[in-house]
Structures are given as structure tokens and as C-alpha cells.
Amino acid sequence: MGVKILTQHSGVPGIDTFEVYRKQGGYAAVEKALKSMSPEEVLEEVKKSGLRGRGGAGFPTGLKWSFLAKPEGVPRYLVCNADESEPGTFKDRELMSRNPHSLIEGMIVSSYALGANTSYIYVRGELFYVIRILEKAIAEAYEKGLLGKNILGTGYDLDLYVQPGGGAYICGEETALIESLEGKRGNPRIKPPFPAVSGVWGCPTVVNNVETIAATSWIILNGGDEYAKIGIGRSTGTKLISACGNINQPGIYEIELGLPVEEFIYSDEYCGGIAGGKRLKAVVAGGSSVPVLPANLILKTIAGEPRLMTYESLADGGFATGTMMGSGGFIAMDEDACIVRNTWNFTRFYHHESCGQCSPCREGTGWMEKVLHRIEYGHGKMSDIDLLVDVAAKIEGNTICPLGDAAAWPVGSAIRHFREEFEWHVKEPRLSQQQNYGLAAYADPLPVPVTEES
């Protein structure tokens, strides 16, 4: 059992209410920060903790906060990114729905450090029930004097609001999220200027993930150095991993960074092994956007070292033989899973979710989807495989926002590690159709769709 920070209250009945949360020691970080620390001191502790953004990119949180511009007379904003739409990632919704006050406490501490007097939690619109839970908890916090004017008599004011999204994955990208919060289409902005200089309504803004913000309370209460002692190297603290796919115990696990991947997959404390006693075939370790790895490479690095759940170890070997921590969406696939179908499915997702601003992303994701579809459904040609590699390479690095890269990496990595499976689909179209994952239990072969011949 590792240290629990974000899930320390899990299982406490009524923890979603102010009373119980307070009794469990909740809001002590707010008292400590607002009553005995300056905003700079709070920021300093977060820097010392080594906390890295848990939304995907893993950028050091303290450093990000220190970039916030502070022009006189201009308001600053903290926006919590609770858009959570990355396939494989389902951690923030659990944290918010089970323990809403822990996010609110983190929002107060973080807003104080940043000098923000109005903050927003941008929640993906589909999660209306979570929005209601948050709104109720926020109302309680106002009532108890932890939000609003002159919080706990310290002279600090903070208003906190929940903003619903409208069902668009791209609104998780921070500049798209800002556009969406302003009531527009979620089209990412060209950077620079970065949100730290010009964010919501042109004002300096920090956008942070739910998990990142929730971790700040513990850091303030226990000290940045204590947090930095957990984990390994520059991967400090704990991380929520949402595990899904063909495993025995799907769910959300808080791990200390540094846990071996093998232990995570096979121990009873976590995933409990592969469902049905099957063999592990592949893992997407950080949400659908990160490169997929075959079983041997996710368990061990190319140097034969055990692969660890840290930012560095998962990325070891670069994209040739490594992957990324991403958002911690851990998708395990067993020996029966079809890599081609899964890759097609992910590409369909990116095509559907592309905002359409840049042609490499708008057109490229569509082409990849089409080509993968025809390979999967038995109409592929050998040359299609290289065509896919080529299209993916042309999207990567050529777009306004990272969604383009996110769409290209799963395709590039799937072909790099599983080329034979793509070739088998081309050579054995009938057999491959019957192997489609998720439909393996089906007796009837899939219908052959009409595709254009080219």
C-alpha cells in the first residue's frame, strides 16, 4: 500500500459533505495558506514539491504558475480543466464526484497563490451529475465562509463557478477551453501569446487539471519537500491511473510514481492481471494519444530494465521503443484484441473531434480513418500501410495544437510495433474480419461495408 493523497478519504461515508470533509481535516490547507503564508510562499512550496501537471503534458506546476503575468489592475484567473475526454481517462470525474470538497480546497489554495479572485471549473458537459455535486459543495463552502468575500477573515476574496462544456474533446486543450469558456467554438488559439499572458478575456490565466489542483492542498499542509520524497527523481508524488480494457480489475488507482508497470498490471492491489487468464498483447499507457507499446516493451525498457510508472521511465527510448505518462489512462489489450481495429477506432475519434482549423489535422485524420477502415474491413492494399505512415508523419508537428500529434502517434506506433498484423489484414481479409475485437464472441462475420475503391 503506497501513500494516498488524492484518495486518502476514499470510503469515508458522507465525504462529499462539508461537515464530514471538515472533520477529516479538510480545509486545513486553506487555513494554513491564507492565515500564515504569503501567495509567494504557497507558490514556493508547490515548486519544491516537483508536482507536474496531471492533465497530460507533465509540465512542472510551480514553474507554470511563476510565468503568470501580473499587470497592475488586470484580473487574473485560475481555470480548472475538468474536461476529461481523453479515451482511457476517467479519473477526474471520480475525484470530483466522490470528493468535491478536495477540488474546491485545492482551487482556493491555488487561486490564492496566483492572486486570482474569480476561478472557474470547466467540466465536460456530459457530466451534469458531477456539475450538480460540485455546485452543491460550492454552495456549502460559500455558506461556511470558505468562498466569497473575506475568506476566514483573512481579507482574501474568491468566487468560484462551474462552467459546463458542450461535448467537444478539443475543449480539453487549454486555449480551446478558454475560447469555449468565452462562449465560442472550441478552436485552439495560436501560441504565443500563452494563457499566462493572455487567457480568459485577454487576462493572465492559469489552466490546470483537476488532479493537479487537488494535490496542492496536501503539499501546502505537509510541505513541498515531503511531497518530493514520494516518487522517483523528477516524477514526484502520487498519480491517479485509470485502468481499463482487458484486465480483471478496471478502476482508478492512486500509485506512488515509480511503481513497476508489471506490478501495476499483475498485482491484486491494482489491475489483477489480464482478464480470462489471457496474455497481454499491448498497452496504451497514458490515454489514447500516446504511442501504443507491445507487452514486452511496456514491461521492460529496451535495455532490459523493468519499466516504471514514472514520466521518465515510460518515455525511455523515445517513441521508437517508449511512450508517455500522458493523463494516466491505462488501456490494456489482451492477445485477442485487434490492433488494426483499435487504431482505426482511435483515428475515427480524432477525425470526429478535430476542430477543423488546420488542414493537416482536418484532412489527415479523415484519410487515416478511411484507409484504416478499408484495411480493417478487408479492402486494404499493402501500400496502404506506408501511406498511413506517410500521412501520420505529415500531420505531426504541422498543426496549431497538439491534437494533430495526438492523432498521428497512435497510428505511427501501431504500425511500428505491429506491422505484421496490418499486413495479415491485407493478406487475409476474410480471416481478419472474423477476428475483430469486441465482436470476437459473434458467430456471424461482420458485414462488408461499401468503401470506395482506389
Add this chain to the structure above:
Amino acid sequence: MEIETREIRFSEERLAEVRQILQRYPEGRQKSALLPLLHIAQAEFDNWLSPDVMDYVAGLLDIEPIEVYEVASFYTMFNLRPVGKYVLEICRTGPCCLVGAEKVQAHIEEKLGIKPGETTPDGMFTLKPVECLAACGFGPVMQVGATYYEKLTPERTDELLERFRNENKRATYC
């Protein structure tokens, strides 16, 4: 499907809610209330946004109707055509498919005799496959209104459809 014509106007209760929402943003930034208002409008007016409804929202926010249309058409939660009483939003993304989402979708299609985007002739169900609902560990997942139904099987889906049919109430997000 029969579409009732009725006055496009929020109830006093809803208008009070709108005024509250507008207070969340600084002066002159009322356009930020657009997504919250569209959600309310959709829930109030039969779970879809007709051009008249969108024009009404534009009026409330003092913005051009086109600003509302371009936003409403960007986000998948907004229905721009009439829908059934229950919109069955079945997740069709990778992780759910690994645990049988395609099977559940195929089952619904067969059972109700509708394809994605279609509504049953009795106006009860619309099938709307959607992308990842952030519940991947509990798949296959379907959202109906604000409720998530997880770990679906064809049998459990049948039970749900039966329940919805008996309840016969419009399910909306908010």
C-alpha cells in the same frame, strides 16, 4: 414526428437561473453564458435547439443569432433536429469496444430497428453513438439524459429500454 408549436420563452424560474448565470462573468462578457444557456434551452424545449430557440437565446445574451448557430453546431451535446424522448448515447470509443460496446450497439440497432441518428417511429428512442464518456473502466457505457449506465450487456440494455418505455418521460441533461 409531431412538433408542438409553443411560445419560446423561459419560465420565470429559468429566467432567474439565467440572471444568476450571467453574474458569473465580468461586465460585457455575457456571451460566456452561451453554453450554460443552450443546455437550459435544450432541456426546456423538447431536447433540441430549433432556429427559433437559438434566436431566443441570442436575444437573451444580446448577441447575433449566427454566434449561437456556430456554437450550437460545434458541440455534440446539442441536438439540432427533433429527437426521441430518450436519446441513447452509446459510447463507441476504443476502451469501451474492447469490452463489448459494439455488441451492445448492434443489439440496440436490431432491437429497435434504427440506425445511428435515427428515431423510432413512436418517437421514443433516438440512437446517438458518441465518443468516450470518461467512464472507460466501467464500459460498455451509455448516457441517457444526465445518467450514466455502465457495464452494459444486451440483457441489461433490454431491461433499461423496457424501463424507459414504461416511464415515458423526456430525459434531458439538466
